[in-house]
Amino acid sequence: MTTFPHSIPIPVVEYELITNPSRLSEVLLPLLKARVLAIDTETTGLDPLSDRIRLIQIAIPKHPVVIIDLAAISIHKLSPLKQLLNNNAVKVFQNGKFDWQVLEIAGLRPKGPFFDVMLASQVLRSGLKKDHDLKSLALEFLGIKLDKSLQSSNFAGKLSTSQLEYAALDAFILLKLRARLISKLRNARLLETAKMEFAAMPAVAEMELNGMLLDVQEWHLLSEELNQKKQTTLAELVKAGLKPAPSAQLSLFPEITETINPRSSTQVLNALHALNIPIQSTSKSELIPLARQYPIIQLLLNYRKLASLCSNFAEALPKHIHPITGRIHPSYRQCGARSGRFSCKKPNLQNVPRNCTAKGMRTCFISAPGYQIIKADYSQIELRIVAEISGDRRMLDAYSKGEDLHTLTASLITGKTLEEVTSEDRRIAKSVNFGLIYGMGAAKLQAYAEEKYDVLLTFEEAKQFRIRFFQAYSGVKRWHERIRRTVYVKDIKQIRTIGGRRRRWSKKPRLSELLNHPVQGTSADMLKVAIARLFKVLPKTGAKLIGVVHDEILLECPQTTLKRTSHILKKVMVEAGELYLQQVPVEVEVTISSSWAS
DNA sequence: GGATCTAGCGCC
DNA sequence: AAACGGCGCTAAATCC
Numbered sequence: 001m002t003t004f005p006h007s008i009p010i011p012v013v014e015y016e017l018i019t020n021p022s023r024l025s026e027v028l029l030p031l032l033k034a035r036v037l038a039i040d041t042e043t044t045g046l047d048p049l050s051d052r053i054r055l056i057q058i059a060i061p062k063h064p065v066v067i068i069d070l071a072a073i074s075i076h077k078l079s080p081l082k083q084l085l086n087n088n089a090v091k092v093f094q095n096g097k098f099d100w101q102v103l104e105i106a107g108l109r110p111k112g113p114f115f116d117v118m119l120a121s122q123v124l125r126s127g128l129k130k131d132h133d134l135k136s137l138a139l140e141f142l143g144i145k146l147d148k149s150l151q152s153s154n155f156a157g158k159l160s161t162s163q164l165e166y167a168a169l170d171a172f173i174l175l176k177l178r179a180r181l182i183s184k185l186r187n188a189r190l191l192e193t194a195k196m197e198f199a200a201m202p203a204v205a206e207m208e209l210n211g212m213l214l215d216v217q218e219w220h221l222l223s224e225e226l227n228q229k230k231q232t233t234l235a236e237l238v239k240a241g242l243k244p245a246p247s248a249q250l251s252l253f254p255e256i257t258e259t260i261n262p263r264s265s266t267q268v269l270n271a272l273h274a275l276n277i278p279i280q281s282t283s284k285s286e287l288i289p290l291a292r293q294y295p296i297i298q299l300l301l302n303y304r305k306l307a308s309l310c311s312n313f314a315e316a317l318p319k320h321i322h323p324i325t326g327r328i329h330p331s332y333r334q335c336g337a338r339s340g341r342f343s344c345k346k347p348n349l350q351n352v353p354r355n356c357t358a359k360g361m362r363t364c365f366i367s368a369p370g371y372q373i374i375k376a377d378y379s380q381i382e383l384r385i386v387a388e389i390s391g392d393r394r395m396l397d398a399y400s401k402g403e404d405l406h407t408l409t410a411s412l413i414t415g416k417t418l419e420e421v422t423s424e425d426r427r428i429a430k431s432v433n434f435g436l437i438y439g440m441g442a443a444k445l446q447a448y449a450e451e452k453y454d455v456l457l458t459f460e461e462a463k464q465f466r467i468r469f470f471q472a473y474s475g476v477k478r479w480h481e482r483i484r485r486t487v488y489v490k491d492i493k494q495i496r497t498i499g500g501r502r503r504r505w506s507k508k509p510r511l512s513e514l515l516n517h518p519v520q521g522t523s524a525d526m527l528k529v530a531i532a533r534l535f536k537v538l539p540k541t542g543a544k545l546i547g548v549v550h551d552e553i554l555l556e557c558p559q560t561t562l563k564r565t566s567h568i569l570k571k572v573m574v575e576a577g578e579l580y581l582q583q584v585p586v587e588v589e590v591t592i593s594s595s596w597a598s
Numbered sequence: 599g600g601a602t603c604t605a606g607c608g609c610c
Numbered sequence: 611a612a613a614c615g616g617c618g619c620t621a622a623a624t625c626c
């Protein structure tokens with residue numbers, strides 16, 4: 001890594017401010033010939049749906065930065081700009097998702113190929129937890145200290161010279177950053193991964209603008225139901241004897257301390273100790289084994305779950321309904337996870353509960369009139385990727401014959417034939433499969449099976465299943481051993497997905513992290529290829545991308561094109577998967593419904 | 599008093 | 611020898 005012992009002075013950037021339509025086409029003429037355009041925008045705020053674009057700054061090498069004051073020029077006079085943004089030049093952005101959205105809403109949608117310096121940096125430094133804002137990138141890759149104090153200045157009124165200089169520099173610096181990042185990416189063999197991110201970027205930008213529609217009335221009913229349950233559970237808890245520990249009752253106001261807050265782990269710990277229940281912490285894994293013995297613990301678990309559902313979802317999600325669109329527009333980060341997976345926030349729609357009430361929260365996410373929701377997800381994608389990467393014969397055989405891997409595992413660990421396997425056996429096997437591929441130990445497997453699959457195993461059983469799993473899938477065992485050697489013998493601190501996406505560690509990685517990245521990351525890669533391709537083909541169907549959840553894609557589709565669109569969606573997803581999986585068939589399950597429920 | 603950390607919940 | 615990974619949000623607890 002290059003270091004810059006002395007910071008380089010901030011370059012002086014020439015610019016021309018355009019406030020007059022008659023000068024526009026003239027000044028854009030040389031830009032039309034450029035192969036690369038660096039673009040930045042300044043807006044009146046950070047919400048593309050309610051704030052407005054003020055400036056667009058465009059930089060090309062050896063030329064003054066062109067700053068166009070969009071407050072001064074009517075949209076009808078902008079065709080030269082539209083033509084420029086719609087040409088085949090590479091468009092360079094910093095966090096281009098935001099600029100894409102702002103430009104789209106201003107009727108100035110830019111056309112790719114794109115280069116996003118933030119995404120490039122995230123791909124390059126994945127796992128190393130660094131900042132990826134423009135200031136950090138300029139310092140890290142160019143040794144330039146940028147002054148970003150004007151970023152949040154008022155871009156609605158009259159603009160100062162320093163604001164214009166700031167705006168010009170932001171665009172100009174992107175050219176230099178791109179050049180530096182390209183060579184870094186190429187040296188790290190990450191250019192292909194970065195290009196995949198760039199291609200997915202407009203799809204992500206549009207997905208956020210599309211947002212999802214929440215049925216507020218149904219949501220309210222569901223919230224009421226949850227709240228009722230929460231209150232009755234609280235009453236039962238008090239009845240069952242959840243009260244302050246004796247020492248705490250020395251309070252001057254005993255009536256106030258008659259009950260405790262069941263969400264407070266410290267209060268709960270004391271209260272349970274007072275009831276002679278032997279626990280070290282109030283964590284779920286410690287409470288679950290005691291739930292059968294002590295009814296109060298089951299009530300406590302129920303209450304905590306209900307309280308979390310109420311505050312995290314029932315009360316929280318309606319607050320995110322946008323006043324202009326009436327829809328929820330979460331913020332997706334396409335490189336949000338170190339594996340390359342998406343993360344989602346404000347609100348996080350990737351963790352909306354599936355089956356928390358009789359009705360289900362996801363049924364409240366609905367399609368607009370005249371539309372339906374198409375949901376498509378990759379079937380057992382992580383296990384398929386494990387089969388591909390490990391080359392495990394048995395897994396590959398099972399998948400190529402179209403067999404069910406959970407049933408196969410059930411048969412292998414119980415010794416029963418495939419026909420004898422019960423649905424209970426299969427559920428056990430499911431927990432075993434998902435638990436053991438990343439090297440879970442027997443104790444955790446036991447807890448995990450109970451917590452997630454309601455499967456009771458003794459420690460000995462968990463141990464036996466673990467042994468039999470690795471006997472049955474010896475290729476998986478060899479894969480684990482191969483990776484183990486890379487950490488503990490070769491001291492390697494990085495690993496890649498099938499497509500080459502890299503994750504690094506600053507300290508010695510855990511084996512499970514090294515096993516996990518190629519699997520989760522490859523799954524993320526195929527999802528991104530899929531949405532990038534969908535971005536190109538969906539417009540002709542009228543369908544809109546409205547959500548992604550790791551191995552799942554959600555479209556809102558006009559009734560009239562449902563059949564064709566779901567066919568296209570499935571085809572695109574399967575083909576994206578097949579780019580990475582050569583030995584395992586890729587399967588995608590598609591459902592059509594008036595809501596997000598499956 | 600506000601900022602930050604932790605525990606515990608949801609999802610794939 | 612033992613070890614599942616990846617996220618975000620809320621409320622309580624703690625720090626400054």
